[in-house]
Amino acid sequence: MKPIYHDLAFDITCIDTEHMRKDFVAAYLIESEGRAGFVDTGCYLSVPTLLKTLDEKNISRNAVDFIILTHIHLDHAGGAGELIKHLPNAKIYVHEYGANHLIDPSKLRAGVIGVYGELFFKQFLGDLIPVPEDKIVIAKDNDVIFLANRTLKFINTPGHARHHICIWDEKSQGIFSGDTLGVSYREFDTKLGELIFPPTTPIQFDPEVWINTIQKIMQLKPKYAYLTHFNRIQFTQHSADMLIQHINGFVDIAQTLKTKNNRHQAIKTALLDYLLQIAKDHGVDFEQAQQIKLFKGDLEICAQGLGVWLDRS
Incomplete structure (x- = not known):
């Protein structure tokens, strides 16, 4: 099956990971001068779609330099351990509070199964593969990395989860926001614009901290939010409000x-x-x-x- 993806401006591709349903969970592929990187992975079952997207776009797996995880909830990061096996030159960037859960995902697995059951885990998430410790880099607030000549900056963004980071992309003036800038499904777009609401996922939802984080992000005056749920939207002060x-x-x-x-x-x-x-x-x-x-x-x-x-x- 051909992967479903949306080519956006600024050498960014929104990949539909096809988790649960179409247009629900995105991963992003960023390109620059022959190099590439992923932001989020979807779950374990999403990895073939990500690899097929590389093939469709004639991007060598050796050309992928990184996987950045906005946070370690499984619809964002569950595929990291499997995907990194196929990308020999890539590192995984993650918040320090999430790193140990990637190295030993047993607590993540047990938590999901405890809430949703073994059948749900196998049917909709598939598996959870440990990440080798030497493949992990801690993403700290204000750290900058480069994809060829493209600048990406990490921002510590608690509120939805303590282990959440966002990524500021200087080229597009956009934020890869994970869940921090909300959920917005394209089916609900109207002449008034996008409908945005918060995913108050357990276990670290903190409304006061989250609102402070949103206000911090808006100081950058972003033009776009690259949402995991779902796709790129224009992001204005009205969106934040x-x-x-x-x-x-x-x-x-x-x-x-x-x-x-x-x-x-x-x-x-x-x-x-x-x-x-x-x-x-x-x-x-x-x-x-x-x-x-x-x-x-x-x-x-x-x-x-x-x-x-x-x-x-």
């Missing part, structure tokens, strides 16, 4: 329902109502059943993350 508004909206739901019986289901139901309402206010007019189907992939983990945050705070 929308994301902050909905972080606060999610938090208000959690706090209102914190003593409710069957709290998790109550939060999940309220989140869906909230998302359907903001979609309506945004001018989204396709069938509500299809909207629910698109939102469904985020509801469970967002509700879980809000519950963990309530318990911690």
